[in-house]
Amino acid sequence: MRTVIVAAGVVLEHGKVLLSRRKTGTHLEGLWEFPGGKVEAGEDPRAALRRELEEELGIDTEVGEIVDVTFHRYEDADKAVLLLFFEASRTSASPEPRAVDVAEVGWFGPEALDPASFPPADVAVLAKVRARLHG
Numbered sequence: 001m002r003t004v005i006v007a008a009g010v011v012l013e014h015g016k017v018l019l020s021r022r023k024t025g026t027h028l029e030g031l032w033e034f035p036g037g038k039v040e041a042g043e044d045p046r047a048a049l050r051r052e053l054e055e056e057l058g059i060d061t062e063v064g065e066i067v068d069v070t071f072h073r074y075e076d077a078d079k080a081v082l083l084l085f086f087e088a089s090r091t092s093a094s095p096e097p098r099a100v101d102v103a104e105v106g107w108f109g110p111e112a113l114d115p116a117s118f119p120p121a122d123v124a125v126l127a128k129v130r131a132r133l134h135g
């Protein structure tokens, strides 16, 4: 089984978190997630996250500290993911997020962070993000 390294962003603004929804036809289709994607061979994970946020949501960001690291095996897809969740913030010049290469995008409060709507690999980080939103 291969392991894929994924960088995902926790972008908070005004007590809400930025989430995107996976497109139909992809692994885990229709679920909400922290926007991001695969780190290419030899690529700096923070640079990968900036690139993915630009490609998928059209936003310009600065990537900060790590929020959580999780490992999950998706037996059905015969793949494992090492997920690096980073704090990220939009630069002052950044456009508003839009669904360029995701099914949907939006800002959500803590009540939306129901683990049933997210990939199983996200359970631990959801608790951390919920705590940040309440804090």
Ligand SMILES: Nc1nc2c([nH]c(=O)n2[C@H]2C[C@H](O)[C@@H](COP(=O)(O)OP(=O)(O)OP(=O)(O)O)O2)c(=O)[nH]1
Pocket (backbone or CB within 6 Å): 006, 007, 008, 026, 027, 028, 032, 033, 034, 035, 036, 037, 038, 072, 081, 083, 119, 120, 121, 122
């Ligand atoms: N961006 C992101 N990906 C996540 C999260 N949780 C989680 O399990 N993943 C998984 C889903 C995918 O298997 C992988 C992200 O890679 P990707 O978005 O480039 O995946 P993909 O659909 O293009 O994958 P593939 O079909 O090309 O293998 O990480 C999350 O919160 N954010």
